[in-house]
Amino acid sequence: VDAEQPADALGVGEQLGGRPGVDDPARVEHDDVLRHSPDDREVLLDQEHGRKLSGALEVWHIAVLAAMYGTGAAFLILLAVRRWTNNQWAGLMSAGLFAFSPLVWRYAIVAEVFSLNHLLLAALVYTAVRYQEQQERRFAYISALLCGLGMSNHHTFLFYGVPIML
Numbered sequence: 539v540d541a542e543q544p545a546d547a548l549g550v551g552e553q554l555g556g557r558p559g560v561d562d563p564a565r566v567e568h569d570d571v572l573r574h575s576p577d578d579r580e581v582l583l584d585q586e587h588g589r590k591l592s593g594a595l596e597v598w599h600i601a602v603l604a605a606m607y608g609t610g611a612a613f614l615i616l617l618a619v620r621r622w623t624n625n626q627w628a629g630l631m632s633a634g635l636f637a638f639s640p641l642v643w644r645y646a647i648v649a650e651v652f653s654l655n656h657l658l659l660a661a662l663v664y665t666a667v668r669y670q671e672q673q674e675r676r677f678a679y680i681s682a683l684l685c686g687l688g689m690s691n692h693h694t695f696l697f698y699g700v701p702i703m704l
Contacts, residue, residue, distance in 0.1 A: 600649035607653040608646030612637035614660035618667045651692050658688040659698055666702045 612633045620629030636642060645652035662684045669677035685703055688695030 604653040605646055607657040611656040611660040614664045618664040622667045655692045658684055
């Protein structure tokens, strides 16, 4: 074995469960958990026994939760538009267009931050409409809370939260 040859070329990375040519054993921390990569599913596995780690959610649990967030967002859009326009059909149409748009649909069925972001944005729009109608401070406080939660979830919330709060 040549000392100048990298460890991955020797196949050591493959023996440790890594991918050939990608996982260099000198760089991989040996914590018995597979690392996340773009082509792996987000399931944590114990390398030695192939079992799920205790307390880890299964992928389908997270996907169902994301779908519930998307459903909640569509429902809040229905309520906000119906209240804003005083037209039930406008609310139904806007919620349907939102729920069945290809981009929203794609992110509502996978484990990503976007479905929760949609729910928080829809809740912010709903509370903004309620504040516009009634001028009650509780809706302003709820909107501020939603802005904080939205900013901690995803940074693009800034582009919606700041104009609504102003």
